[in-house]
Amino acid sequence: MRRAPAVLAALLACAGASRAAAQDSVFGIRGLGLLDRGVSGKSAALGGGYVVFDPSAAVNPASLAGWHTTAGWAVGAGSFRSFDYGTGTSSLSATRFPVVGFAGGIGEKVVVAITASDYLDRNWSVQQTDTVSPRGTPVVASDNTQSAGGVTDLRLAMAYRLPNITVGFGAHVLTGSTNTSVSRHFPDDSAFVPYTQAQTTNYAGVGFSAGALVSPLPGLVTGASVRVNGRLRATTTDTAADVPMPVEVNAGFYDQPLPGLAVAGTVGWASWSRAAGALAAAGQARSRDVWSVGLGVEVGVLRLGRRPLPLRFGYRWRQLPFPIGGDATTPGPALSEHAVTTGLGFDTAGGRATVDLGLDIGSRAAGTLSESFTTLYVGLTIRP
Amino acid sequence: MSAWRSAVFVTGLAAAAAMGCQEKVTTPSRCPALCPASKVELADTLLPLADTADTSVRGFVLIREATYLLASTLDSLQAVTLIRFSAHDTLWTVSGTKLDSLYVGTQDSLVLTLSLAQRDTTVKNLRMVIWRLPAQFDTGATYQSIQPFLADSTLIDTVAIADTAIAGSHTFNIADSLHIPPGDSGVVSLAIGIVAPSKTALTFGSGNLSTAPLLTTYVHARAPFDTATSLFSVSPSVALFVLNPAPVQPPPGILAVGGIPTARTLMRLSLPKLVVDSASVVRATLLLNTVGAVGGFAGDSFYVVAEPVVRDYGVKSVLWPDSATSGIVLVHQGQSGQIQLDMAPILRFWGTAQGDSTPRLIMLRGYPEGSILGAVNFASHTAGALGPQLEVTYVKPYSFGVP
Numbered sequence: 039m040r041r042a043p044a045v046l047a048a049l050l051a052c053a054g055a056s057r058a059a060a061q062d063s064v065f066g067i068r069g070l071g072l073l074d075r076g077v078s079g080k081s082a083a084l085g086g087g088y089v090v091f092d093p094s095a096a097v098n099p100a101s102l103a104g105w106h107t108t109a110g111w112a113v114g115a116g117s118f119r120s121f122d123y124g125t126g127t128s129s130l131s132a133t134r135f136p137v138v139g140f141a142g143g144i145g146e147k148v149v150v151a152i153t154a155s156d157y158l159d160r161n162w163s164v165q166q167t168d169t170v171s172p173r174g175t176p177v178v179a180s181d182n183t184q185s186a187g188g189v190t191d192l193r194l195a196m197a198y199r200l201p202n203i204t205v206g207f208g209a210h211v212l213t214g215s216t217n218t219s220v221s222r223h224f225p226d227d228s229a230f231v232p233y234t235q236a237q238t239t240n241y242a243g244v245g246f247s248a249g250a251l252v253s254p255l256p257g258l259v260t261g262a263s264v265r266v267n268g269r270l271r272a273t274t275t276d277t278a279a280d281v282p283m284p285v286e287v288n289a290g291f292y293d294q295p296l297p298g299l300a301v302a303g304t305v306g307w308a309s310w311s312r313a314a315g316a317l318a319a320a321g322q323a324r325s326r327d328v329w330s331v332g333l334g335v336e337v338g339v340l341r342l343g344r345r346p347l348p349l350r351f352g353y354r355w356r357q358l359p360f361p362i363g364g365d366a367t368t369p370g371p372a373l374s375e376h377a378v379t380t381g382l383g384f385d386t387a388g389g390r391a392t393v394d395l396g397l398d399i400g401s402r403a404a405g406t407l408s409e410s411f412t413t414l415y416v417g418l419t420i421r422p
Numbered sequence: 423m424s425a426w427r428s429a430v431f432v433t434g435l436a437a438a439a440a441m442g443c444q445e446k447v448t449t450p451s452r453c454p455a456l457c458p459a460s461k462v463e464l465a466d467t468l469l470p471l472a473d474t475a476d477t478s479v480r481g482f483v484l485i486r487e488a489t490y491l492l493a494s495t496l497d498s499l500q501a502v503t504l505i506r507f508s509a510h511d512t513l514w515t516v517s518g519t520k521l522d523s524l525y526v527g528t529q530d531s532l533v534l535t536l537s538l539a540q541r542d543t544t545v546k547n548l549r550m551v552i553w554r555l556p557a558q559f560d561t562g563a564t565y566q567s568i569q570p571f572l573a574d575s576t577l578i579d580t581v582a583i584a585d586t587a588i589a590g591s592h593t594f595n596i597a598d599s600l601h602i603p604p605g606d607s608g609v610v611s612l613a614i615g616i617v618a619p620s621k622t623a624l625t626f627g628s629g630n631l632s633t634a635p636l637l638t639t640y641v642h643a644r645a646p647f648d649t650a651t652s653l654f655s656v657s658p659s660v661a662l663f664v665l666n667p668a669p670v671q672p673p674p675g676i677l678a679v680g681g682i683p684t685a686r687t688l689m690r691l692s693l694p695k696l697v698v699d700s701a702s703v704v705r706a707t708l709l710l711n712t713v714g715a716v717g718g719f720a721g722d723s724f725y726v727v728a729e730p731v732v733r734d735y736g737v738k739s740v741l742w743p744d745s746a747t748s749g750i751v752l753v754h755q756g757q758s759g760q761i762q763l764d765m766a767p768i769l770r771f772w773g774t775a776q777g778d779s780t781p782r783l784i785m786l787r788g789y790p791e792g793s794i795l796g797a798v799n800f801a802s803h804t805a806g807a808l809g810p811q812l813e814v815t816y817v818k819p820y821s822f823g824v825p
Contacts, residue, residue: 067456070825123456164456172464172705172815183458218822222462222704230704230815231766233462237822272825279824320823321459363455370455407455 063409064121064130064162065373065402069317069325069360070270070281071188076137076155078113079394079417083381084334085352087302090261090290091251094419096137096153097288098249098263099206102197105141105149111419112138119411132161136415147199158189160216177230180223187216189241189270204251206263212243212270212283243270243283262289279320282312284327284359298338306330310359318366326372330356334379342384350396352379362404371405381415392419460821464704469697469812474803475690476810478672479737483684483792485662486561489632490539490793492663492682493550493616494623498717500666501623502568502615504559507637509608510654527644529599530651534612536626537591537633538583540719540795545622546585552578552596553613557606565666572613580617583624591633600639609659610637623719625795628661632793635661675804676713679726680788681797687786688737689810698772698782702817706765708749709811710800718755718796724788725750726761726798730768731783741785747771750789753798761800765812 066072077086078094089095093104094111112135119130139153163184170179195208219236249263267283290304307329314324334352341347355376364370377400385392396415401408494501513523534552541548553576560567581594602608616624627633634657643650665682672678678685697703708728718724728749733740742748749764768784771777788796803809 064456067458164458166457170464173466173813179462181462220458220460220462220820220822222817224704229764231770233702233704233817235702235817235820239822239824241825270825274822274824277824281825316825320825322823405455 063119063159063402063411064164065358065362065404065407065409066159066162067164067185068362068370069322070313071158071160071360073328073356073358074134074136074156074159074188076153076157076191077396077415078111078137079381079396079415080350080383082115082396082398082413082415082417083350083352083379083383083394084302084332084336084396085354085377085379086330086332086356087290087304087334087352087354088292089332090249090263090288090304091259091292091302093141093151094137094139094417096139096155096191096193096195096208096210097247097265098251098261099193099195099208099247100197100204100249100251100261100263102141102149102151102195102206103199103204103251105143105151107421108142109419109421110138110140111417113415113417115413115415117411117413119409121409122407124406134159149197151193151195151197153191153193153195155191155193156188157191157212158214160185160188172230177228178225181220182223183218183220185216185218187214189214189243191245193247195247202252206247206249208247208249208265210245210247210265210267212241212245212267215240237274240273241270242273244268245283247286257294259292260290261292263287279316281316284308284310284312290332300336300338301334302336303333304331306332306356308359313359317360321366323361323364323369324366325359326357326361326369328357328359330354345385347382347384350379350381350383353377354379354398354400358402362407371407373402373404375402376400377411387420390421392421393417394419459823462820463818464815465818466813466815469693469814470807471689471691471803471810471812474692474810476677476687476802477737478676478678478685478687480669480671480678480681480685481683482686482737482787483682485665485682486660487630488682488792489628489630489790490625490795491614491628491635491661492623492625492665492795493614495616495618496621496623499623500565501663502565502572502613503626503663504555504561504563504568504611504613504660505635505658506555506557506559506609506611506660507635507656508659509610510639510656512608514652514654516650524643524647524650524652526641526652526654527648528642530640530642531595532597532600533638533640534594534596535591535636535638535655536594537635538587538589539625539627539632540589540722541583541587541624542622542720543585543588544720545618545620548583548585548616548618548622548624549580550583550594550624551580551615551617553615554578554600555611555613557602557609557611559611561660561662563664564668565664568613568664572615576613578612593638611660612637623795625719629658630792634658672799675802677710677786677800677802677810679786679798679800680724680791680794681717682792682795684788684791685797686737687800688731688739689784689786691782691784691812693769693782693812697812697814697816698769702819703766703769703773703814704817705813705815706769707813708763708765709813710761710763711805711808712758712761713799713801715756715758716753716796716798718794720755722755722794722796723752724790724794724796725752726763726786727789728763728765728768728784728786730771730777730780731785732780734781734783739783739785742771742777742780747777753796755796761798762813769814 137155141151197206245267247265381396394417
């Protein structure tokens with residue numbers, strides 16, 4: 039435990055850097071942005087099927103019981119995307135840090151943890167060129183609108199081990215900000231000068247979560263969690279809005295039918311339609327409730343020296359709550375994404391560190407618009 | 423410890439893998455689905471500056487401070503240059519002989535060197551007329567008061583200026599000798615005019631940030647050393663020119679810029695808050711209508727510059743020294759009608775914290791000031807529809823939306 043403060047400091051430093059570096063899909067331009075996936079490298083490799091049982095993820099507080107010693111963890115994700123905008127494609131890339139955390143035990147039954155994870159990603163940048171005619175003279179104008187920032191989920195959670203069940207509770211604070219700017223540029227030889235306007239929006243909200251893990255049969259674990267969020271308050275220098283945030287429910291199983299083989303699956307649902315009224319009042323398209331499904335398989339037949347080298351495969355699908363296009367009365371095409379995943383994990387440093395790699399290859403689409411992506415998750419867990 | 427070294431290595435590897443990607447985030451928008459809900463919209467408005475407090479004053483650069491000297495026979499402007507040359511030495515030293523110095527005996531010739539600045543090259547057979555003036559002529563002389571001295575009795579010479587002579591230094595042999603009364607203490611004063619088959623004008627350097635005229639006297643030493651020769655070149659102690667008509671302050675209703683002595687115009691603007699306090703102005707143009715044509719040399723051009731005032735002391739106001747916050751437009755001799763002057767840099771300056779406390783006051787002046795003959799008069803706000811107007815193109819307030 040005496041090394042714990044240093045580990046915590048390093049992890050928090052990582053968390054601070056993530057906001058500036060994070061950038062993501064142009065599909066986050068609508069609604070409250072793109073739903074983040076605050077998952078570990080292991081959960082990413084298993085298609086998100088393991089997320090209810092993953093002590094590194096900020097989903098089920100009961101899963102923190104998976105930590106049997108003090109631990110700190112951080113996940114970095116590099117993403118490469120190709121956005122098809124109809125008349126061409128655009129290659130994009132970004133780096134994110136989906137989740138960092140620190141956990142420690144209190145006695146043998148209680149585990150307490152703090153985590154910081156991406157919740158809503160509002161990083162996007164679009165450029166549009168048009169010919170306008172101020173004063174009756176045509177001139178080419180290039181508009182760039184961009185947003186940087188998002189909402190981060192800070193969680194303080196605990197898990198309690200009972201004889202046949204593990205329960206957990208978490209308190210969440212949603213915080214963050216976005217810096218949105220719009221600029222218009224004219225050709226250098228034009229008599230017009232550039233224009234720029236910016237706005238900072240701050241976000242604040244709270245939520246509570248609870249979860250449980252039960253093992254009804256040998257080798258089989260089932261789990262479920264529910265998270266109830268309050269309103270997300272968005273404030274600028276001259277206005278404010280409250281957006282009801284969803285109730286999130288996740289349930290899943292983790293089974294080891296054979297030695298060296300594990301299967302995990304999770305189904306999730308979130309009532310994002312609660313935010314529809316507030317979004318419609320702001321002139322945006324109404325949000326919808328969304329489902330997500332993840333399924334993964336872990337095979338432990340390979341070894342790296344004397345250490346096991348589990349290989350992981352998975353598939354995931356999810357709906358995204360904010361339609362693309364449309365308005366308050368006419369919803370645009372719904373957005374969904376799916377991906378196939380793979381990865382592996384290994385211990386190092388005499389078992390004090392674990393590296394989990396996850397590769398997530400998929401696409402998201404809404405109507406005729408689509409984006410393919412490849413994301414590499416690199417998770418590092420240290421147990422000092 | 424080896425385990426920890428491995429951990430550090432793995433940590434570094436993981437960090438490099440996660441953070442090594444370059445961000446590339448901008449993509450063409452796909453409207454309307456993936457465009458921002460709000461659009462950048464431009465709007466134009468024309469603001470009559472009817473309540474502008476404008477005034478013009480002449481005298482910022484005086485004739486004696488101008489970088490040029492003028493001789494002109496134009497109907498609109500006649501001018502004669504007056505120069506007072508200092509006395510040259512009366513002896514010169516000689517090295518390498520038993521003699522220390524030789525005294526000036528007789529003059530051999532006098533050469534006037536001028537640095538031509540501007541001339542109308544279409545006017546041929548231009549000649550320069552040089553008269554002798556009283557050594558201590560009145561520096562407050564006018565064109566009319568100088569006329570009695572422009573007589574045959576005071577004529578020194580009429581010298582031709584080659585048709586091919588262009589800007590640069592030129593020498594003119596104006597006399598073999600010039601008697602200098604003892605009372606003049608060696609001082610020589612000249613008046614320089616021009617004659618030509620048609621009306622024209624000529625400028626040459628005055629010595630103020632330009633090459634000064636030189637009077638060079640070639641001399642022999644006194645006998646018995648009169649075979650020894652030398653030369654003396656002297657610069658003017660006074661160099662100016664007199665004009666007809668004499669310069670006067672601009673009349674009411676006229677916003678004057680340029681000329682000599684140079685004129686400037688102060689305009690106190692009363693503008694809507696939207697125009698001044700917003701960074702959304704992408705173009706602002708001050709529309710000025712000329713009264714008469716732009717004056718100056720044929721084919722000549724100069725700039726009219728608008729600069730913000732930071733301290734209002736009337737005609738002695740302090741101007742903001744950053745040229746990036748000024749508006750500028752090039753005008754041409756003979757031009758008339760509407761002149762459009764870019765005001766966007768000034769409006770943006772007024773919109774900054776630095777410029778917010780400064781008066782909404784601009785100064786119009788010519789550039790280069792005191793170096794060209796160009797002048798332009800604009801109609802003031804009393805001219806009604808022909809008075810100054812401000813055309814503004816701005817971006818309507820953009821709504822980012824919340825959340």
